[in-house]
Amino acid sequence: MDEVDPGLKALYLQRRLLPHEAVQTIAGCKNLILGMSAAQPPALMAATADALKDRLIGPLAIYYLHGTESLRRSLLVPELSDRVIPRPLFLSHSDRAAIAQSGSQSWIEFVPAMLHQAGRLLTEHIDPECFFVTVSPMDRHGYFSLGTNADxxxxxxxxxxxxxxEVNRYMPRTFGECSVHISEIDHLVEHDEPLIEAIPNPPTAVDMKIAEQIVQRINDGDTLQIGVGGVPNAVLAGLTNHQNLGLHSELFSPAMMPLIQSGVMNGRRKTWMQHKHVFTFALGDRALYDFLDDNPSIVGYPASWVNNPDIIRLNDNMVSVNSALEIDLTGQINSEQLGDRPFSGSGGQLDFVRGAYSARNGRSFVALRSTAQSDKVSRIVPRLLGGTVTDPRNDVHFVVTEHGCVNLKGLSIPQRARALIDIAAPEFREALEREAISMGLV
Incomplete structure (x- = not known):
């Protein structure tokens, strides 16, 4: 702070409070919005939980995406179930754990949303009374950075x-539309704590088999959006011999780093935001956050822009790779519900399914292993069990399992059913055929 203008330094000190002092200033607030994932501020959340227990504030409806363990331990606890209404727009492992701990499926009220609409929902359809978020330390010009989370x-x-x-020295400083000036905030607290880390499991043999089929269909010069999971990570690992790849992705993950460092992913042939690696949120390990810090080639922008299909399509040769939980025989995809239980959310999957296909020579891949529950059930099903459609059948392009890859575009319902049965696990194909006949699909 020594090189900071004296006026800015005075403003910083004037707005600095201890966490419990800052939380007491939201006493009349009914809606609290939290940053997403790594941007959720642990000290402020803990102080909010204490104030709620002491009935100094609240009750509160809390809006966020991808809850962290800090959120679960502080605000998503059973003793606050009468003081907090969690309303996530996307569920994480921590949210599911909180639901299980509470014993009530209805306590956490899931809000369906596509990621590119999240900013609008949280500012137009929900009264944005209070917002808590983690930022990097202030620079000499008076700006903090949202770092990992432009979203x-x-x-x-x-x-x-x-x-x-919540000012945290572990939050990287990133470029793009990630800057927040001291004049735009009401209060700040200081709390240094390593950001949450998501260490991916090594891809399985099935993941690799699925990924190989996608890698074969990715060309030099393509621009990529890669989702989360074993298959997307395996796809990235399989691209080391490609050239001049680009990145326009909602997620920036650790598996992207080696491709950028080696020059395989350089953005040289992008037709939009050339030479820039575009993301809206980053989640990974400490090495990823260090790589992001002060890296001018990597730029973060709001999801309302990054995930907007009209923006995605501006890159020729756009390729989208995402995962799914199940697909029915007409091509409808569910990526967010397990039976009657919410599992995750729409996120940005449909944004990129539509945006990628709309691009010149664009391709969209949805990958899923053919079975679940230790191979006891098929993920290719006659009807979606949860009744939730993430990707309508009209939008789905390539579907990939370990047994093959099919392009659903232009196929009739009978053709789709037969094509999907052909990439189901062999032990389920006969039963799927019978169901397709009984449903009049073939």
Whole structure:
């Protein structure tokens, strides 16, 4: 802070509070929006939980995406179930654990949303009274960085009635639309704590078999969006011999780093934001966060822009790779519900399924292993068990399992059913054929 202008330094000190002091300033707040994932501020959340227990504030409806363990331990606890209504727009492992701990499926009220609309939902359809988010330390010009999370933070921070930031030296400073000026916040607290880390499991043999089929269909010069999971990571690992790849992706993950460092992913042949690696949120390990810090080739922008299909399509040769939980015989895809239980959310999958296919020579892949529950059930099903459609059948392009890859575009319902049965696990194909006949699909 020594090189900071004296006026900015005075403003910083004037707005600095201890966590419990900052939380007491939201006493009249009914809606609290939290940053997403790594941007969720642990000290502010813990202080909020204490104030709720002491009935100094609240009750609160809390809106967020991808809850962390810090959120689960502080605000998603059973003793606060009468003081907190969690309303996530995307569920994480921590959210599911909180649901199981509470014993009530209805306590956490899931809000369906596509990621590119999250900023609008949180500022137009929900009253953005208060916003808590983690930021990097202030620079000499008076700017903090949203670092790992441009997503909806860049949209909400300028619409919320009260903004309180948690300054954390572990948050990287990133470029793009990630800057927040000291004049735009009401209060700040200081709390240094390593960001949450998501260490991916090594891809399985099945993941590799699925990924190989996708890698074969990715060309030099393609621009990629890669989702989360074993198959997407295996796809990235299989691209080391490609050239001049680009990145326009909602997620920036550790598996992308080696491709950028080696020059395989350089953005040289992108037709939009050439030479820049575009993302809206990053999640990984400490090495990833260090790689992001002060790296001018990597730029973060709000999901309302990154995930907008009209923006995605501006890159020729756009390729989208995502995962699914199940697909029915007409091509409808469910990526967010297990039976009657919410599992995750739409996120940005449909944004990129539509945006990639709309691009010149664009391709969209949805990958899933053919079975689940130790090979006891088929993920290719006559009807979606949860009744939730993430990707409508009209939008689905390539579907990939370990048994093959099919392009559903232009296929009739009978052709789709037969094609999907052909890439189901062999032990389920006969039963699927009978179901397709009984349903009048073939």
């Amino acid at each position: 909806y933070g860049a949209s909400v921070i300028r619409k919320a009635k009260k903004v309180i930031v």
